[in-house]
Amino acid sequence: MTVSQPGQRVAVLADAQNLYHTARSLYSRNIDYDALLQEAVDDRELTRAIAYVIRADSPEEETFFEALVDIGFETRIKDxxxxQDGSKKADWDVGMSLDAVSLANHVDTVVLCTGDGDFARVCRYLRHEGCRVEAMGFEESSSEDLKAAVDGFIDMSDDSDRFLL
Structure with a gap:
């Protein structure tokens, strides 16, 4: 669980693709980003909130991107x-990791909203540098490596009605 203290500076980095696909596959629902941000901040001082999203040219995505901004997220958008073989790729792992490392000197805690185990190494690095690291994700699809590499893990499945629309 989180060890939240008033005045603690927090950066929240949300891996929107990971959260979207997990919520859709487990619950056939969408993420409530307002509830996600409130839980991640937990009465601490929000320094930055960044949502990493993919533009796939679907009609509702611009409305979604605007809603994220209204909630308080900066959006990083990648096409x-x-x-040539028809396969598609888009992820923000490197961008999120670089932002986490860049922000670490300006915050007390980085909250990664993802279950992706690829972030375990950057979590260990941030902790070694003296930054508290928390993760939020769905237990069923969150990497054991990620959970072992953070100071606290919030299982969004424990209160799925709160975190899902």
């Missing part, structure tokens, strides 16, 4: 890449 989906389609390769």
């Amino acid at each position: 989906i890449k389609t390769f």
Whole structure:
């Protein structure tokens, strides 16, 4: 669980693709980003909130991006890449990791909203540098490596009605 103290400076980095696909596959629902941000901040001082999203040219995505901004997130938007063989790729792992490292000297806690185990190494690095690291994700699809690498893990499945629309 979190060890929240008033005045603690927090950066919240949300891996929107990971959260979206997990919520859709487990619950056939969407993420409530307002509830996510409130839980991540937990009465501490929000320094930055960044949502990493993919533009896939679906009609409702601009409304979604605008809603994230209204909630308090900065959006980092990347276009989906389609390769010659028809496969598609888009992820923000490197960008999120670089932002986490860049922000670590300006905050007390970094909250990664993802279950992606690729972030375990950056979590260990941030902790080694003296930054508290928390993760929020769904237990069923969150990497054991990630959970072992953070100071606290919030299982969004414990209160799925709060975190899902």
